[in-house]
Every structure is written in C-alpha cells, then in structure tokens.
Amino acid sequence: MKEEIRKIQTLLDDIQRKSEMKHGESFKESFDLFELPEIVESIVDYLQPLLLPYEAGIYWYLFRHSIIKNGNEYIRVSTRGLGNVKQVLTSSSGQSESLSYGAVQKALNGLITKGAIKKVGDTNRDGTLYKLVLPEEIEICQKRIAEVKITEQPFVDPHKELDYYNIIENRLRIFERDNYKCYYCDMQLTRFSATIDHIQPVSQGGDNSYDNLVTSCLQCNSRRGAKPVMKAILDGEKNRE
Ligand SMILES: [Zn+2]
Structure with a gap:
C-alpha cells in the first residue's frame, strides 16, 4: 500500500x-x-x-x-x-x-x-x-x-493633465462648461459653430488644459489673435452692440 x-x-x-x-x-x-x-x-x-x-x-x-x-x-x-x-x-x-x-x-x-x-x-x-x-x-x-x-499615487489634476483642445470629447466639456456661449461676446453657439480659444496663447506658452481654454465664436476667436483677454472681452462687447 x-x-x-x-x-x-x-x-x-x-x-x-x-x-x-x-x-x-x-x-x-x-x-x-x-x-x-x-x-x-x-x-x-x-x-x-x-x-x-x-x-x-x-x-x-x-x-x-x-x-x-x-x-x-x-x-x-x-x-x-x-x-x-x-x-x-x-x-x-x-x-x-x-x-x-x-x-x-x-x-x-x-x-x-x-x-x-x-x-x-x-x-x-x-x-x-x-x-x-x-x-x-x-x-x-x-x-x-x-x-x-x-x-x-501621484495627485493628478485632470484640469492640468488632459488635453482639452485636441481630444474631441474634452472640447465638448469646455463648451458645456461655458453653456455654448462665446466667452467674449456672449453669443449663443452650437457644437458646430463654437470654437476653442486659448486664454494664454500657445505662442506665449499657454497649454491645452481645462483652465486655459474657453468657448469662442469664430469672429471673436479670429479677431482676438494674441490680444490680451480683457481687450478681447471689451471688443466682444462692442461687437454685440
Ligand atoms: Zn464672440
């Protein structure tokens, strides 16, 4: 056995x-x-x-x-x-x-x-x-x-880490945050007419973070160029009148 x-x-x-x-x-x-x-x-x-x-x-x-x-x-x-x-x-x-x-x-x-x-x-x-x-x-x-x-686990600030400019779903989150209104002239936009503008321009070291992007109409966006934000807002108000 x-x-x-x-x-x-x-x-x-x-x-x-x-x-x-x-x-x-x-x-x-x-x-x-x-x-x-x-x-x-x-x-x-x-x-x-x-x-x-x-x-x-x-x-x-x-x-x-x-x-x-x-x-x-x-x-x-x-x-x-x-x-x-x-x-x-x-x-x-x-x-x-x-x-x-x-x-x-x-x-x-x-x-x-x-x-x-x-x-x-x-x-x-x-x-x-x-x-x-x-x-x-x-x-x-x-x-x-x-x-x-x-x-x-490093602390990740999603607002800083993610690219809200190139990633389409993230762009929509910027539009939604701003209620699809132009940051400068307050014009009501749609997801097809809204554009994204950098508060601090890329040419001046601005990034694609949540906090550096705003919804803008095409007119304000192209007119603004490298103008300071405050100036663009004032011009936008004029634009509205
Ligand atoms: Zn505008």
Missing part, C-alpha cells in the same frame, strides 16, 4: 513538473529582452527589501543564470555548488571565502518560504530544479506593490 501511494505521488509530481515546464516554454516564447529593465526594477523595489543578504545574492545569481542566460525561469543548481563556487558570494563570517552548506541551504529555504523560488523537480546529482519567481507572481511582493501604489 505504502509503495502504491509513493508511486501515485511520483506520478502526480511528474504531471505537476510537466505542466510547470510547459509554462516555462510559454514564458520563454513571450519573454522580451526589452522587459528586462522593468523586471530588474521590480526586483530591486519590491522583492529585495524583503530578502536577507544571502537570499538576495543567491536570487540574483539564479536570475543571471536562468532568465538572463536563456530567457527561461528554470535552473538546476545544487546547494553544494552554490556554496563552493567562489563566484557566487563571499561569506560574511570571514571564516572562508565560500558559503557554508548550511548558509546556502538556509538562504534557499528562505527564498522558497518567501515564494521567490519554487522547487520543481527531484534532486539528482546535478542539483535541484528550481523555478525563479518574478515579483508580480510573488504573494508578499504583490502586497508590497499594492501598498506602494496607494501611497505613491
């Missing part, structure tokens, strides 16, 4: 591994090198602050030898190999140049607990197959990303 359960377990592991590998293939296909700066940014911003120094060092080592090396999230490494290769990390204890087996094991376990790597396959003599997990897929990072997004 025990033997059979073990066989079923092996079978299930195999299925799991195959589906993970399939996912790896699709990752490889859709992975774009141009995304790399963004990935590195998210690791430094969201994952690294949650890692201990050895965990971070080993994560970056795995990153370099998986995603950077061949665009694949999977990497097979052995605990002993990570400790022995002097190129990975220098021990902070000062006792030896390389990391102890225990230190590497502890770091790998830490990374697994935090969800930054996943053990995918059985261990063979070349080591264990791991899947490197990127911040957007790591639960503790998702929490952090959400928190940072809430606190760092």
